[in-house]
Amino acid sequence: MVDLVLQAPERGKPPRHLLDLSRPERRAAMSDLGLPAFRADQVSTHLLTHLQNDPDEWTDISASDRTTLRAVLPNLVQPVRTLTCDDGATVKTLYRLHDGSLVESVLMRYPDRVTMCISSQAGCGMNCPFCATGQAGLTRNLSTAEIVEQVLAGARALANNEIPGGPGRISNVVFMGMGEPLANYRTVVATLHRLIDPAPEGLGMSARGVTVSTVGLAPRIRELAEEGLPVTLAVSLHAPDDHLRDTLVPINNRWKVAEVLDAAWFYAERTGRRVSIEYALIKDVNDQRWRAELLGEMLAGHLAHVNLIPLNPTPGSKWTASTPSSQREFVAGLSEAGVRVTVRDTRGREIDGACGQLAALES
Ligand code: SAH
Numbered sequence: 001m002v003d004l005v006l007q008a009p010e011r012g013k014p015p016r017h018l019l020d021l022s023r024p025e026r027r028a029a030m031s032d033l034g035l036p037a038f039r040a041d042q043v044s045t046h047l048l049t050h051l052q053n054d055p056d057e058w059t060d061i062s063a064s065d066r067t068t069l070r071a072v073l074p075n076l077v078q079p080v081r082t083l084t085c086d087d088g089a090t091v092k093t094l095y096r097l098h099d100g101s102l103v104e105s106v107l108m109r110y111p112d113r114v115t116m117c118i119s120s121q122a123g124c125g126m127n128c129p130f131c132a133t134g135q136a137g138l139t140r141n142l143s144t145a146e147i148v149e150q151v152l153a154g155a156r157a158l159a160n161n162e163i164p165g166g167p168g169r170i171s172n173v174v175f176m177g178m179g180e181p182l183a184n185y186r187t188v189v190a191t192l193h194r195l196i197d198p199a200p201e202g203l204g205m206s207a208r209g210v211t212v213s214t215v216g217l218a219p220r221i222r223e224l225a226e227e228g229l230p231v232t233l234a235v236s237l238h239a240p241d242d243h244l245r246d247t248l249v250p251i252n253n254r255w256k257v258a259e260v261l262d263a264a265w266f267y268a269e270r271t272g273r274r275v276s277i278e279y280a281l282i283k284d285v286n287d288q289r290w291r292a293e294l295l296g297e298m299l300a301g302h303l304a305h306v307n308l309i310p311l312n313p314t315p316g317s318k319w320t321a322s323t324p325s326s327q328r329e330f331v332a333g334l335s336e337a338g339v340r341v342t343v344r345d346t347r348g349r350e351i352d353g354a355c356g357q358l359a360a361l362e363s
Pocket of ligand 1: 235310
């Protein structure tokens, strides 16, 4: 069963794009096209540094070479709908992919930073009952370029002054949109390189500004720890005990809480990065004081902090967010155990762009 959910179907594989490739591979792709290898860096600079995706504007490349290049620059993500709230500071975009699959990303501008929440799969195979994406199952893995393009679209909108607050840059990327990033492992690692590696290889973002959020695929967490990419790891725990977590995060039937946390501590040790423990507070389900204390005991002394997320009820769900008083009690239970805890801001609720609500209802 596990292998089935981890292996996404091959169908719908998108056409190859230059940004699927590493810098050496891009150079090789140029010779396949009969172009000089140095074109690879020129194109990368246009796409990643100048955020200019229209080849017609690339005046340092001849018109005939630009035509040739279009073969490796397919238009992979087509925006079909944009919703904004917070006076334009939160923007959710629904994209149609070449095979009709739909994915979403959310841009959130704050006074001190801009965060892009991106999707790594169309749908998700993890089947968490409180998450809107989980309900529809997995359609397919996204390609590297399909993921990177979500970030670039946001970066272009910011650079072109389309987001209130003046021209800006993306400072943070979180893999908290649709999909389980570690179930699309190779592609996500390649994407991390595109985001973090300096130009012209990648966008040159700071690794600590990039967060990979996972249900807890323990072996993949350990593998990620060895990649030499010190991104922030977020583990969606949601319960400290296997009995409850088996139902809230069904992959827990394969990798138990203790194994997931062991992998998280290994990640913290290898990367020196504090691990973020995600916990959606669900009224009368996982928000009891004793669970806060148990979680506190498990995390105390480790390089971790807890990010509490008030549940965003999904359509038809029997669950709701915890009351403010049980949320306060939960925070107190953790703080008293010496564990750092924050409550996540729930930007984008009104446009169904908040955590777990990225279900592309449109067809
Ligand atoms: N598959 C990854 C990333 C996608 S979800 C993961 O599970 O971590 C990003 C975060 O939003 C996860 O912590 C997820 O559990 C949480 N989430 C999903 N649905 C939610 C909901 N309805 N309310 C609050 N948080 C939710």
